[in-house]
Amino acid sequence: MKILLVYPKFPDTFWSFSYALRFIGKKASFPPLGLMTVAALLPGHFQKRLVDLNVDSLTDEDLSWADMAFIGGMAIQRVSAKKLMARCSQAGLKIVAGGPLFSAEPEAFPEVDHFVLDEAELTLPLFLDDLKAGKPKKIYRASGFCDLHRTPIPLWELINIKKYASLSIQFSRGCPFNCDFCNITAILGHKVRMKTPRQIIAELDELYGKGWRSNIFFVDDNFIGNKRFLKAELLPALIDWRKNKKGCVFFTEASINLADDPELLDMMGKAGFDSVFIGIESPDEASLSECRKTQNKNRNLLENVKNIHRAGLQVMGGFIVGFDNDTQAIFQRQIDFIQQSGIVTAMVGMLQAPPGTRLFDRLWKENRVVSSFTGDNVDGTTNIVPKMGLDRLMEGYRSILKQIYAPRSFYGRVRNFLQELKAPEFRIPMNFQRILAFFRSCIRLGIWGKGRLQYWQLLIWTLFRRPRQLPLAVTLAIYGYHYRRICEKYIL
Template sequence: MNILLINPKYPETFWSFKHVLRFISKKAAFPPLGLLTVAAILPGGWQKKLVDLNVEPLTDATLDWADLVFVGAMLVQRESAQEVIDRAKAAGKRVVAGGPAFTAAPELFPGVDHLVLNEGEITLPMFVRDFLAGTPQPRYTSDEKPDIAKTPAPLWQLIKMKNYATMSVQFSRGCPFNCEFCDIIVMNGRVPRTKSPTQMLGELETLRKAGWRGSVFIVDDNFIGNKDKVKTFLRELIVWQKASKFPFTFFTEASLNLAQDEELMRLMSAANFHKVFLGIETPSLDSLKECSKLQNTTLDLAKAVNAIQSNGMQVMAGFIVGFDSDTERIFETQMQFIQRIGVVTAMVGMLAALPGTRLWHRLQAEDRLLGETSGENTDGSLNFIPKMGVDTLVKGYKDLVNSLYAPKEYYARVNTFLKHYRPTAFSRVTWNETVALFRSFWTIGLRSHARLLYWKLILKTLFTKFKAFPTAVEMAICGLHFEKCARRMREE
């Protein structure tokens, strides 16, 4: 049985880092971890190939080889996913589809023969059993939450690691919080499930033996959802990192209450975490209460960010505009807040009603839904009627993003960040990073209209905060990407 697994293409977004990848000679930011895990769950005797459309095309010969075509996608990949489905069906292939996009909105994808929804550890064996018996069903669903301590390691041999900027692993699923707009708890529940430290270290050792060095993204919904389990893992990870001479730097997603746990921050720093993405959302207390982001209402947000950055971790953060409690003042409020706290990578999006969330159900009951979401809350599109009005929200949002990523404001945030940042992560400078530095000299330092700000940052960091120099270079390169994305969005 020949199984072809296909990862559809991502559109150009803030998170695609398209304009950064060429600096480091990579084709995509992240590998398709979900499909690599699906491949490991499928019977070992089946032949498997994986095509990631973000790094290579799908050839007719590869499609002809397949007996079954598996497609996994997020909502933001919808357009490319449908193109894959249509092409596979035109070639006479049977299509099996799963993942967040298909679980959230299966009706959006005509042509799929078998929908394998929810968590694959449960539903995929159900499909395989029926398929081998000659009785496959059109849809497989389950509310059961699997023990991911039994999830097999991803089949890394299906990809070429050199194509990617970072590798990905998963430690836990689920989040204990109940934010109204979030679909994580709809898909993965509110009780975090974790892998064992032995299991995680085994996966990391596999990556190390395969020759990977550098960045590893722990893709958890909320890495610190179960703090006791996280601390146990981190203590063993620190020992492994030291024994292995620190082959990896880590980054992950977490909740802002990380700042309230000094021990946890110290452990993450010692384990070589150098970045963490936080859902800050908004400085508006009313809006935080409205969306049930109550864990953020008990914190001084600025002090929390500073605490994490002083422990050697760069804070990346998500922000949202468009809550019912927001007024037209929110755009300027967000701008001033983000500049003041020095979050350089500030992913500001408009509120989106994702299928199945409490927000989606509330807006549906209020007859305020406009249609399906694109799955990308930074593309300037809305799928609900906001209280402040569609035109006001869209214009205010686009103006905010363009202001945030204008060179003067962006470099001001970099400098604010560097005041609080205490770099502790150990990393080796790679050849690709060296090449990226010299490419930045030409592309940003000579050709960009931000060249004066660039050279001021580079020279200041080089002579006054040398350990942060690689981070400053990375931020300058990312700033070019963000500015281009903002400009494209403004022109649409």
């Protein structure tokens, strides 16, 4: 059996980093970890070929080679997935689909022959058994959650790792919190399930053995879901693994209560983490209560962010406007918080209601769901009717982005951040592409760019005040260029 695994293309968004990737000669930010894991779950005698449309083209030869096409992806990849399925159908290939895009609303994809949904560790073996017996069903769903101790190492040999800016690894699934707008718990549950440290070290050894020295993203939706296990088991193993190794700096996602645990912050730094994405959402307590973001309530969010910076971890923040409790004042409050916190990567989006969430169910009953979910919460759209009115929300949303990514505000925020940041213990080794990225930034941002004065002011300030952070300052300046291009092209 010849299996063609295809990963749909991401659209141009804040998260694609498409304009930033060009500076370092990469095609995509991250590889298709889910499809590579599915490939590892397939029988060893199956022939497998993986095409990631974010880095390669799907050829007619690929389609004629295959007996069956496996397609996986997220909601944001819907448009590309639709085009991909049409092409597979035209080629006469049976289509097997899975992943968050298809698990949320399989009825929206009549062109799919077989849905292998939820966690593939549970549903893929059932499909394979039925396929072998010649009677595969239309849809396979799981009634529970899998044991991650049995999850195999992804088949990294199916991709060219040099085409990616970062590689990925997964330690846990599930989140103990219950945010109203988040579909993670609906998909993966509240109980945090984890791989063993031995599994994680084996995956890291494989990446290191392939010559990888750049960033590695722990894709967990909340890496600190089980702090006790982290501090007692995984982080000590990572600290030990890192001895006598170069590069391989980690970043991940976590909740704001990370700031409450100095020991955990210290251990993450020693293990090689230098960045963490945190859903701040809103500085407004009423809006946090509305969306059940209880872990963010009754705390000084601004000071929490600064404490994490002072521990050597850069905070990348997610923000949302459009809650029912939001008033006109929320837009300036968000701007003020972002600027004062020094969160350089501030992903601000309008509230959306993903299918399968309590928010979706509530707004559906109120006849306030008006379109399909795009999966991109920073694309300047929403699938709901906001209480403040769509025009008012759009105007306020644009005002936030226009201000926080304007060169003066953005570069000022970078300086604010670098003043607070404790220098991380580990860094990516300098290579030819990173040197080229510096010179490309000097030309594109320092000569052609609208904010060229602020660019040079930042670099000179960093050179004299934070010389070890000069590569980071250049990287953040390049990110700012990407954010501005996306804003100008699609939102403002």
